[in-house]
Amino acid sequence: MNLKSTPRNPRCDLLIHSGDVIDGTGGPRAHLDIAIEGDRIVAVGENLDERIDAGNKIDASGLIVAPGFIDVHTHDDRAVLSTPDMTPKISQGVTTVITGNCGVSLAPYTGNAPPPPMNLLGGGDWYRFSTMREYMAAVADAPPALNLAPLVGHSALRATTMGDDLSRAALPAEIERMEALLDEALSAGCIGMSTGLAYPPAFAAPTDEIVSLASLVAQYDGIYTTHMRDEGAGVLDSVHETLDIGERAQVPVVISHHKCVGRKNWGRSRETLAAIARARARQRVDLDVYPYVASSTVLFADWLSKAERVLVTWSTPHPELGGRDFEEIRRSWDCSAEEAVERLSPAGAIYFQMDEEDLRRILKFQDAMIGSDGLPHDSHPHPRLWGTFPRVLGHYCRDSKLFTLEEAVHRMSGVPARVFGLEGRGTIKPDAFADLVLFDADNILDEADFASPERPARGIYQVIVNGEQVRRGYEWTGARPGKILKRKKPNGA
Ligand code: ZN
Ligand code: CU
Numbered sequence: 001m002n003l004k005s006t007p008r009n010p011r012c013d014l015l016i017h018s019g020d021v022i023d024g025t026g027g028p029r030a031h032l033d034i035a036i037e038g039d040r041i042v043a044v045g046e047n048l049d050e051r052i053d054a055g056n057k058i059d060a061s062g063l064i065v066a067p068g069f070i071d072v073h074t075h076d077d078r079a080v081l082s083t084p085d086m087t088p089k090i091s092q093g094v095t096t097v098i099t100g101n102c103g104v105s106l107a108p109y110t111g112n113a114p115p116p117p118m119n120l121l122g123g124g125d126w127y128r129f130s131t132m133r134e135y136m137a138a139v140a141d142a143p144p145a146l147n148l149a150p151l152v153g154h155s156a157l158r159a160t161t162m163g164d165d166l167s168r169a170a171l172p173a174e175i176e177r178m179e180a181l182l183d184e185a186l187s188a189g190c191i192g193m194s195t196g197l198a199y200p201p202a203f204a205a206p207t208d209e210i211v212s213l214a215s216l217v218a219q220y221d222g223i224y225t226t227h228m229r230d231e232g233a234g235v236l237d238s239v240h241e242t243l244d245i246g247e248r249a250q251v252p253v254v255i256s257h258h259k260c261v262g263r264k265n266w267g268r269s270r271e272t273l274a275a276i277a278r279a280r281a282r283q284r285v286d287l288d289v290y291p292y293v294a295s296s297t298v299l300f301a302d303w304l305s306k307a308e309r310v311l312v313t314w315s316t317p318h319p320e321l322g323g324r325d326f327e328e329i330r331r332s333w334d335c336s337a338e339e340a341v342e343r344l345s346p347a348g349a350i351y352f353q354m355d356e357e358d359l360r361r362i363l364k365f366q367d368a369m370i371g372s373d374g375l376p377h378d379s380h381p382h383p384r385l386w387g388t389f390p391r392v393l394g395h396y397c398r399d400s401k402l403f404t405l406e407e408a409v410h411r412m413s414g415v416p417a418r419v420f421g422l423e424g425r426g427t428i429k430p431d432a433f434a435d436l437v438l439f440d441a442d443n444i445l446d447e448a449d450f451a452s453p454e455r456p457a458r459g460i461y462q463v464i465v466n467g468e469q470v471r472r473g474y475e476w477t478g479a480r481p482g483k484i485l486k487r488k489k490p491n492g493a
Contacts, residue, residue, distance in 0.1 A: 008053075009051055009052055010052050010053070011052065012036060012042055012043070012052055012054050012055070013036055013037050013055045013056065014055065014057070014434075014467065015033060015035050015048060015052060016033065016034045016036070016057075016058045016065055016436070017049040017059060018059055018061040019034075019061070019063050019064065019065035020065065021064075021065045021066075021428055022064055022066045022405065022406050022409045023044075023429065024066065024067040024409055024417075024426050024427040024428060026406055026414065029064065029405070029406060032045060032046060033045060034048075034428065034436070037467075038467055039433055039434060039467040039481070040431060040433060041428060041429065041432050041433070042431075044430060058462060060438050060462075063440055063461060064440070064441050065428070065436060066093070066413065066428070066439070067095075067413035067425070067426050067435060067437075068095025068146075068425075068435035068436055068437050068464070068465065069092065069093050069095065069096075069389050069413060069437060070095070070097075070369075070417060070422065070426060071089060071096070071097045071098065071370070071372050071374075071389070072098045072254070072288045072370070072371040073098065073257055073290070073371025074099055074101060074374060075099070075101060075120055075121060075373070075374070075375055075376065076099050077104075077106040078106055078122050078126050079144075079376040079377070080099070080139055080144040080146075081142065084143065084482075085144075085480075086144050087456070088385050088386045088454075088456075089146060089374075090463050090471050090476065091386065091456040091463075091471065091474075092386070092387070092388065092390055092457055092460065093390075093437030095146050095147060095435035095464075096146060096148065096149065096422065096425060096435065097146060097147070097149075098150075098151065098371075098420060099148050099149070099151065100151035100152055100153050100190070100194055101151060101153075101225060101227070101371075102153070102195075102199070102256065103117075103153040103154045103156070103194055103201065103202050104117055104118050104120065104121060104153045104156060105150065105152050105194070106126065106127065106135055107127075107134060107156065107185070108130050108132060108156060108160050108184070109160045110129070111160075112124035114127050115164070115166065115200065115201050116199070116300075117155075117196065117199050117297055117298045118156065118159065120378075121377065122377060131181075131184050131188065132150065132152055132184060132185035132189075133188035135150070136150065136189060136484055139484060143480045143483070145465060145470045145471075145479060145480050145481070145482055146482045147435070147482050147483050148484055148485065149422060149485040149486070149487070150484070151192050151194045151223075151225060152185035152186075153193070153195075153196070154193055154194065154195040154196070154202055154205070154213065155195070155199060155201040155202045157182060158170065158178065158205065160178075160181060161177045161178050161181070166200065166202075166204065167200065167203075167204045168204050169204060169205060169209060170205065175209060175213070179212070179213065182213055182216055186216070186217065186220040186222055187220075189484065189486045190222070191223055191421065191487035192220075193213060193214065193222065193224055194225040194226065194256070195226045197226065197227065197228060197229035197238075198228065199227070203229065207244065207245060210245050210249075214246075214248075214251045215248075215251070217249065218249050218250045221487065221489045223251070223252050223254060223420060223421070223487065224251045224252065224253045225256050226256055227256045227257065228256075231260065231261045232260070232261045232265050233265060235268055235272055236271050236272055236275065239255065239272050239275050242255055243275070243279045246283050246284070246285060247283055252283075252284035252285070252286070253284070254286045254287060254288065254419065255287040256288060256371065256373075257288060257289060257290055257295070257371060257373050258287040258368075259289070259295065259362070260354065260355070261306050262305075262353055263353075266354075266357070267358065268358070269358040270361070273361065273362065276365075277365075277366070286367060286369060287362070287368055288370060288371035289359070289362045289368050290371060290373050290384045291370070291392050291395070292382070292383070293354040293356055293359055294353070294450070295350070295354070295373075295382075296349065296373070296378075296381070296382035296384070297349070297351075297375075298346070298349070299341055299345060299346075300341070301337060301341040303349075304326070304337055304351075306351070307351035309325070309327070310349050310350065310352070311323065311324070311326065311350040311380075312324050312329065312380070313347075313349055313350055313375070313379065313380050313381055313382065314348045314377075314378045315344040315345070315346075315348075316345075316347065317343065317344065318347075319379060322379035322380035323379075323380035323451075326349065329344070348378050350382050350450070360400075363402055363403075364402050364403065367419075369411055369412075369415055369416045369419065370411055371388075372385060374388065381454065382453065383446065383448035383453040386447075386454055386455060388446075390446040390458070390460065391445070391457075392408055392411075392412070393408055393409075393439070393441070394444045394445035394457075395445065398442075398444070413426040413427065414426045414427050420487065421489070422485050425485070433466055433467075436463070437462070437463050437464075438461045439459050439460045440460075442459075443459035444458065444459030445459060465479070465482060466483060467481070
């Protein structure tokens, strides 16, 4: 070795070499190396391996290197605190989660009895943050393995302001109080507000109530996401209500987990998607979707009739019945459906109520984003919690050929980073944050199913968050480099 005359190569912390890079923009893959220094990508190019020395190297031969996936629809508000390894998400290659969806967030409500569906995050013992700032400080003090960008939930604002008296419109004084709470959340760094208008705590809220609050979100350049009022017979009206809120409040909107529920409404995604596509000419509207024909939330008697089949995901009085078929339980008890719901409640359920053709049409819709809607505290959860992203990549992209792999990755990274304003995330390029996933495109597939929902996917080999390896092979490394992400103002200010 000739020590004297070797000019020193530049150095980096981590070099990922010999992989096929899909950069998240939708552009074609290329055989490139990636150099990482600290939490950032510093160089992307051919044969960097020969020109840059690295403290640590990862050989990505035969693998795809992609931006870490952004799960745009989660209920991980509490999971980031109670299970900071975030294995259900990290094991899918997810490096950022948007929390606080469907009107449900862990702050500012602090009552003892969070009304369903707020109880999906836990009981009153978990609702202990009276401001979003407090919640975010707790997360920053004990960070999880991945990044999060929190929304504040409208139902949480309502329950804080109106107590149990939720089946009516908020009074002007109550709206003022909600605005003050929302203002606190947005100034603390929340990226926007979500609603769950289909649920009892928010169903009685008139459109005007949402427009008032969403107008404040607009002043902060935030985003509005919504579990719409009706995803069944009234699904098109609900799309129009959402677009109306977006236009009147001048706020970008995201339709959460878009679907058409109930056999009578199957096929109506043709109408809803056409309305959304038309609206895109005049306003910012996006949607997310999970790759299953079954939904999951709390067990409500009113929702049974639209489902072909219902599974119980958890039950406080009957924990032993998690995973069992609702109809079988009812028959064994020899009672009415209403009585069975009452005996099981509080409880959660999976509802088989969507059509595969609608699902495929929505998945293929331009720039449709992927959101798991996983429920991390259910004892027998919907498999979307562990399987969403690998299922899209394996089943729908590779096997069913709904779109190219580049397009699939784009919907999981570049698109959500743009829509949610997550600066420096979602694409692989110099100066971007080093959130990355290495996977085998031929092998990737979800292993979680309705019978065994808590199984990690196969085909994902490395996950890197802010430059740190959080998953190597099939193991969590113990690293917890997650950050709370803010929303970049669209005008760059
Ligand atoms: Zn929802
Ligand atoms: Cu949700």
